[in-house]
Amino acid sequence: MSQRSGLSPGLKVMLALGFAFLYLPILSLIVYSFNESKLVTVWSGFSFKWYGELFDDAGIMDAAWVSIRIAFFTACASVVLATVAAMVMTRFLKFRGKTLFGALITAPLVMPEVITGLSILLLFVSIGMARGMTTIWIAHVTFCVSFVAVVVSSRLGELDKSIEEAAMDLGANRVKVFFLITLPIIMPALISGWLLAFTLSIDDLVVASFVSGPSSTTLPMKVFSSVRLGLSPKINALATLMILSVSIAAVFAWWLMARDEKRRQLDMQMALQQG
């Protein structure tokens, strides 16, 4: 596409204002996490003391560990299920119930969390399943699959099908083609899908509140009960650490995708040559 000229001044201002709107609140959290005063919005001096208090808070640390474990297993299961679902969506042209399948995969993207959370809890209660980390894991996988499936199927959609077809013409079966050709090519999408599911799971408050048991308080539930009582510099410190780790993960995912973009053509050529 031709780029006639740069952005008009009006659009540049709009873009700058947009980014300021997106990032200033996050920046304010980070700045005030180093504030000595207990009053979150009054600056009184630089200090790391809230970080110390954060790590001394056993309740928050336990909840964080619960959340990390749930998020890890959610991300793994979501990527497997979502990859299969994306293959079905993009490679299987027709089968009985495909419309319903598509609806089941896309609806969780927009479904209000209170509805999802209440409904899945009622399922667990009616089948007599004890609430705890397993029920949170199941509920999280259910909504994460949709998001990961979007990421993976968009990558599968861009994929040059002629490579897969060439391999099949040379006698490889579907399973072999998937593991030797398709999977390595879509691997970066799986990694960013994994990271997306991990962040969605570790971030979820509403669904987890419905399906959690007495011994499975997650980090957002802990943060929420503290934030409801008002601002706390400890939460700012926690926020800063979360923002830091998410930024690192996001930059890593972005770098993977960018590297993949460059190597894509080369890989395809090599795959074609090797057959």
Added chain:
Amino acid sequence: MKKTRRWLPGARWLVILPPYAWMLLFFAIPFAIALKISFAHSLIAMPPYSDLITWNGTGSPTISLNTANYLFLLTDNLYYKSYLSSLEIASISTLLCLLVGYPIAYAIARLPTSTRNIALMLVILPSWTSFLIRIYAWMGILKNNGLLNNFLIWLGVIHEPLHILHTNVAVYIGIVYAYLPFMVLPLYTNLVKLDLRYLEAAYDLGARPWKVFLKITLPLSRSGIIAGSMLVLIPAVGEFVIPELLGGPDTLMIGKVLWTEFFDNRDWPVASAVSTIMLILLLVPIVIFHHYESKELESKLT
């Protein structure tokens, strides 16, 4: 596609079944259970609702449907007002989100290819950080002695702090802030495909920029606008965290009502009825979204 012949019918279903069964069991069937429980009586027991089907001595089932929960929702003003107010707040927020998001998406789509991806990632990045934390940030900004009021007083624009936190204005700000990336992404995917030759042709024929925008760019980006709006509107109707933390006592939203019925009043049947009616109200927007989603969202969400 001729290659499908390599799949045996049984093997195909072996692939389709795991995600299909998972989503049916944990996403679709729960709605049916919620519907069932919305017709039950509330009990002080565990689980706190009655069975719809009771077996009498002769072994024949008796079904008792309790419609009192729905009658209660219809007669009590609180619920009726909450649904309307949720739809109103979500619609206004979606419109604001579109007004903020469209110029951003348009500007990014017109950036040179090299910087475009970085700009897009900068829009998405905040949505990867905790939703709860981002709403919390606005509490510190909007409160009476918060950053915004302090800044405006320091500038001399105002002398008395503005009361924004715990009002609907704060809820609008929160929804626009939290959902902006979901608006920008589908708009961007649409606008980046816009054929600039249409615009050049219109300019060459002497059209003014505003006319070009209204007659060409806007109609061509219709599907992006619809997809983005649905991505914001539908979850915003059932939003709980934002009205709870940023809204005031008079902010009525149905997600908050459902939460209260379930967690504070422990009335599961009424909560199920609230949820079922919300789902029915959202069914049309969800179908519209599903239609456009396949067209717009699939290509870029990463």
